[in-house]
Amino acid sequence: MTRRTTLALTFLTLTLAACGRPSSAPAVTDPQTGTVSVGSSHGDHALAAPGPDRSRLPARAALGPATVRNAARLSTQALPANAQPDVVALKVLILSSGPGDYGLEAARALLAGSGIPFDVLDASRAPLDMAALVAPDGSGRYQGVILTDSALIMDAGDGTYPSALNSAEWDTLFEYERTFRVRQLALYGAPGSVPEDYGLRYVAGAETDTTSLKLNAAGRTVFSDLKGAAIPVSYSYTYPSALQSVPGVSTQVLATDPAGRVLAATSTSADGRERLILTSAQNPYLTHSQLLGRGLAQWLTRGVHLGEHRRFLQVDIDDVFLEGDHLTSDLTFTTPFRMSGSDLLNVRAQQDRVRSNYPAAPDFRYAMMFNGGGANTAVPTLCTDSPWLTRDLLSSVARCLNTQFDWVNHTLDHQRMDVMPLSTATTQIQQNLSVGAKLGLRMSRASLVTGEHSGLGFMDPTDDGTRNDDGTAGPKQDLGLGRSNPNLLSAAVSSGVTYLASDHSVASQWDAQCPTCGVPHPLNPGVFLLPRWPNSVAYHVTTPAEATAFYNSLYAPGGLFPYWDRNLTYAEFLDRESDQALTHILNGTPFPHFMHQPNLRQYAGGKSLATDWVRAALDKYSTYSTLPLNTLRWDDLGRYVQRHTAETKAREAGTLSGRWDRRTNTVRLSSSAGTVPVTLTGASAGAPYGTDRTAQFDLSGTLDVSVTPR
Known part of the structure; x- marks a missing residue:
């Protein structure tokens, strides 16, 4: 068997963080990170790698034959006399085999995705005795136990694979689980009889790192939101297994591979303990782990736990009413593009079709991040494509569709706000709200998206604020939230803004310790940051040909950063993008994905790039799951994330x-x-x-x- 290696699959996105007019500014590469900044008149656009780092995708992550060290049972490990077996804390214990434990990240992510509090015990360093499991008052400290692998094996480096727990510690754990009726989840295992028998045996020679998992009727009961579609299991070492008759052990198969071999099962031990085992390695970035996570958490906790698992589909469209760059399919810039009133009417129809075609997205709506400096408030309301009746059909149609979208303040003129006086910042925020009010737009008034997410410390350090309508002189750097513009923060709060969009591709603007949390701004407690996800639909493209031409100019053979072995078609581009979207949805992150107004051009009857992206994401999601997706207005989303963050931090504390x-x-x-x-x-x-x-x-x-x- 090979030494265990970490299953790491990092999905990276093409980040197009801003919008603007054409620029001849060169591309600048950071030699440390490989991140590329492409200049434009409104800022630079960070471009990251288009797919997983292949060097971090091990072909094998095998488990060695486990052995358990003998240990005499210690009297201190006996149940205390005051044991209250009917009372347990709403918390889960993760048992880890120590440094290099590839299952630990997956276990953490599984529980975090449902908001379930947990402790981690490194069994290679800390003893597992009854005091670690039972509180002084006799109640159970944990309602469930996760084993990162079924035997908690360690690679000793000499060809042996001892368990991190000795025999007394295993006995102690089993006694606690039996007495307190606590379920046990083994995230990964090569089923055998050590340290206990699940009534399964892995089939020698069937090991693989690529297969698929199909739930049976019993599995769909455990994983109640999943459909019958086969779930891909890729980049994951797997031990397809067979049932083995074991006296006193009752095993229920939940999922099988295409050959009918077992990939997941529940099992009741001879002493009545309930266990669930998976025979594929887990990783928080792998589709099968993400799809199974909610059901595993619900099974482990019997559906009673602190926190919740909730999924979202939020899509923002930036720069509405403004002109933006337009890159053609031959990679030249042409006349700047501004979406038309006809485009907006069609977006409403596309949005309606999404709701009717996808039961999982009954409340989907776009959030329109608008810049009122590009609108005309002195126009009539029009609900039809009649440009001869108005000086600006887009503004007239916006009046008609004032309640059909979530209209969000994107400042009046999209100026960069990194270095801006208080009076100007206040004008940019408040006058845009005034334009929205004159147009009758139903606005999320407590929310704000600054141009380029500016004002939050991701900036050109030489910027002196004299060229806020133009591109920066040098590349932007992440200087941290401490370099935020205090004038912007004060102007936002005085204008009634609480929720401010930040950029998830900038490290300082999201909380790596709590991936589903927002960030209270450290310089102003009245401002709360909601990170937004970028994607690979470039800010300056309007058709499938333009989108794929730009993407392939970067990542196809001969491109600036070749990654793929061929030019991708539009269908392949959407397939990759929907993988990214599916990851974010299944992880329960409530953050919006953002695109730009050129992406809403009706390039064909009833079609736009943005809605193609939405439909591709929903096609993939709906293949597997029935759990409804939430789409909230920005003010409501801000309140939800702020509440969720406060709750999560209190649980962690x-x-x-x-x-x-x-x-x-x-x-x-x-x-x-x-x-x-x-x-x-x-x-x-x-x-x-x-x-x-x-x-x-x-x-x-x-x-x-x-x-x-x-």
Whole structure:
């Protein structure tokens, strides 16, 4: 067997972070990161690699034959006399085999995706005794246990693969699970009889790193949002297995490969413990891990846990009412493009068709990030394509469709706000709101997107604020949020803005420790940042030919940064893009993806690049899942993410907790640090979402809530 290696699959995006008119500024490459900045009159556009780093995709990540060291049972590992086996904390224990444990990141991501608090115990360094599992009052510290692999093996480097737990520690764990009726999830295993038997044996010679997983009826009960489509299992070492009759062990197959061999199963041990094992390695960036994650979390917790798993589809369109660069399919710039009133009417029709064609997206709507300096407020309202009746059909149609989209302030003129006086920043924000009001737009007034996400410290350090309508003299650098423009922040707050868009491709503008959280601005507590995802639909293209020509000029053979072995077709381009979108959706990140107004051009009947992207993402998502996708207006999204962030930080700090008494099916929620928001999945009176019920509370002190376990 080979030494275990980390399964790392990093999906990188083509980042087109701004918009503007043509520029002859050269491309500048950062030799440390490989990130490329392409100049434009409105700023630079960071371009990252178009796909996974192939050097980080190991062909094999195999498990060695596990051995368990013998140890005499210690009296201190016996159950305490005051044990309360019906009472457990709403928290999960992750058991890790130590440094290099490839399953740890996957376990963390699985729980974080549902907001479930957890502890990690490095079994190679810390002992597992009953004190680690049972609280002083006799209640259980954990409602579920995750093993990063079924035997917690370590590579000793001498051809042996000892378990990180000795026999006494395994016995202690099993005794806790049996007594407190705690389920155990093994994220990966080569099924055998060590340290315990699941009633499966891996089929020698069938090992693979590419297969597919298909759920049976029992599997669809566990993974309640998934359909019957085969799920790809790629870049993941897998041990297809067969059932093995074992006295006292009852095994239920959940999923199989194309040959009918077992890839997932639940199993009840001879002493009554409930276990679930997967025979493929997991990684938070792999499709099968993302699709299975929600169901695994629900099974492990019996559907009762702090936090929730919720999915989103938010799409922003920047620069509405302005002209923007237009790159043709022969890679030359032509007359600047401004979407027409006819385009906007068609976008409304496209949006309606998305809602009707995709049950998973019943509330989908675009957010229109508008720049009122390009609008005309002295025009009539028109709901038809009649340009001869108005001086600006786009403004007239916007009046008609004032409630059909979420209209969001993008400043009056899209000026760069890195170095801008307070008075100018205030004018740019407030006058744009005034234009929106004159047009009758239904606006998210508490939200703001600055041009190029400027004013947040990602800037040209030599910028002196004298050329805010032009491109920067030098490339932008991430100087951190501490270099944000305080005038912008003050102007935003005084204008009623709370939620400010940031750029997810800039490291300082999102929280790597909490991928689903927003960021309270460190310089102004009245401003809360919502990161936005870039994508590979370039800001200056309007047709499939233009989109693929630009993309291939970068990443096809002969391009600036060749990656693919051929020019991609538009269908291949959308397939890759929908993979990226699917990753973000399944991870539960509530952040918008952003594109630009040229991407809404009706290039053919009822078609635009932006809606092609949306439909490709929904086609892929709907192939696998029925869980509805949320689309919120920006002000509502901001409130949701702000609340979610406060709750997550309180759980991580240990000031927010839950304790489940299974005799009465009551959860006692507790806050020890003032009033905090709390979400409880499994609440009997909660609002339905998919097959779950969730309830939200503003908690100070304690609150008892009735729950209904699955």
